[in-house]
Amino acid sequence: MSTRAESYLVGLIGDGVMPSLTPPMHERAAEVHGLRYLYRPIDLTELELPASGIGELLQAGAKLGFNAFNVTHPCKQLVLGHLDDISPTARAIGAVNTVVIQDGKFIGHNTDASGFSRGLAEGLPGARKKKVLQLGAGGAGAAVAYALLASGTEQLHIVDLDEDRVNHRVQELRKNFPQALVHAATPAQVPQLLGEVDGLLNATPIGMHHHPGLPLDIAALESRHWVADCIYRPVDTELIVAARNLGCQVLDGGYMAVGQAVDAFEIITGIRPETQQVRGHLLELLEKGL
Numbered sequence: 001m002s003t004r005a006e007s008y009l010v011g012l013i014g015d016g017v018m019p020s021l022t023p024p025m026h027e028r029a030a031e032v033h034g035l036r037y038l039y040r041p042i043d044l045t046e047l048e049l050p051a052s053g054i055g056e057l058l059q060a061g062a063k064l065g066f067n068a069f070n071v072t073h074p075c076k077q078l079v080l081g082h083l084d085d086i087s088p089t090a091r092a093i094g095a096v097n098t099v100v101i102q103d104g105k106f107i108g109h110n111t112d113a114s115g116f117s118r119g120l121a122e123g124l125p126g127a128r129k130k131k132v133l134q135l136g137a138g139g140a141g142a143a144v145a146y147a148l149l150a151s152g153t154e155q156l157h158i159v160d161l162d163e164d165r166v167n168h169r170v171q172e173l174r175k176n177f178p179q180a181l182v183h184a185a186t187p188a189q190v191p192q193l194l195g196e197v198d199g200l201l202n203a204t205p206i207g208m209h210h211h212p213g214l215p216l217d218i219a220a221l222e223s224r225h226w227v228a229d230c231i232y233r234p235v236d237t238e239l240i241v242a243a244r245n246l247g248c249q250v251l252d253g254g255y256m257a258v259g260q261a262v263d264a265f266e267i268i269t270g271i272r273p274e275t276q277q278v279r280g281h282l283l284e285l286l287e288k289g290l
């Protein structure tokens with residue numbers, strides 16, 4: 001037996017999270033640091049629980065001795081109303097993916113944005129990021145757009161098939177980054193915009209195992225562009241492979257997956273795992289087809 005101060009009990013709450021690789025990434029990092037740490041997926045689909053019950057789940061988790069949760073689709077926004085405190089970044093993005101329970105209080109953070117930022121710095125060192133074209137304005141898109149603008153991107157063009165969604169996202173980003181040019185664009189504008197930007201970021205699900213394909217026509221992609229993807233299943237998406245073949249610098253979605261896990265682990269335990277070690281572990285798991 002151990003108390004909450006002597007070991008860690010962590011959960012991932014969301015729809016379809018059973019196959020997630022975040023639990024094994026945390027557990028391996030804990031093993032490396034000699035911590036007793038259990039991380040369980042809590043799958044709303046399997047449990048037939050509504051996403052609207054996230055507040056009750058958090059309360060139950062606190063009573064059952066959990067130290068923290070990662071929270072994912074479709075609860076990242078729903079959870080906001082059930083927290084005692086929210087980090088300034090998570091508040092600005094309007095989404096929380098990490099909740100720590102401290103003295104009975106729920107504190108929310110967003111490590112999707114911080115994790116993507118770190119991945120960008122590590123995986124694309126020195127790449128020019130002044131002007132960027134981003135595809136996708138959903139949950140991941142909100143975090144990576146925030147991360148780009150916070151790390152110095154001056155012009156960000158965001159394309160989404162859902163016009164209302166992209167317009168809303170652009171308005172929110174402009175509030176947080178009034179000095180930047182944030183612009184909602186249409187798929188028809190992509191070829192022209194590619195001619196103007198330094199890099200391309202995919203935050204759509206196109207390229208995932210169950211959504212194969214390319215999220216755009218890559219005819220206007222050049223070797224001078226860097227290309228980043230949020231998708232890590234597969235880690236080599238069609239976009240990443242095509243860009244690499246063209247000679248572009250690439251950042252696969254594994255960097256963001258590792259970044260969000262490493263930052264959440266540090267928030268939960270106070271210990272920062274070695275990023276390269278966690279990435280090695282993630283690639284090993286993906287190689288095994290897990």
Ligand SMILES: NC(=O)C1=CN([C@@H]2O[C@H](COP(=O)(O)OP(=O)(O)OC[C@H]3O[C@@H](n4cnc5c(N)ncnc54)[C@H](O)[C@@H]3O)[C@@H](O)[C@H]2O)C=CC1
Pocket residue numbers: 073112135136137138139140141159160161162165187203204205206208215216230231232253254256257258260
């Ligand atoms: N590496 C990581 O740690 C993470 C990766 N992801 C990945 O990011 C991807 C997106 O996830 P979410 O943002 O949660 O999904 P979401 O469903 O919230 O948003 C996706 C958006 O892409 C738009 N879209 C779809 N096809 C498009 C196209 N061809 N052109 C322009 N827009 C298009 C949709 O209209 C939607 O607004 C998923 O593949 C997910 O696995 C998400 C979270 C973390």
Ligand SMILES: O=C1C[C@@](O)(C(=O)O)C[C@@H](O)[C@@H]1O
Pocket residue numbers: 012014017020021022070071072073097112257260
């Ligand atoms: O959205 C994601 C992805 C994730 O749910 C996963 O399954 O790896 C883990 C979450 O912390 C993160 O915010």
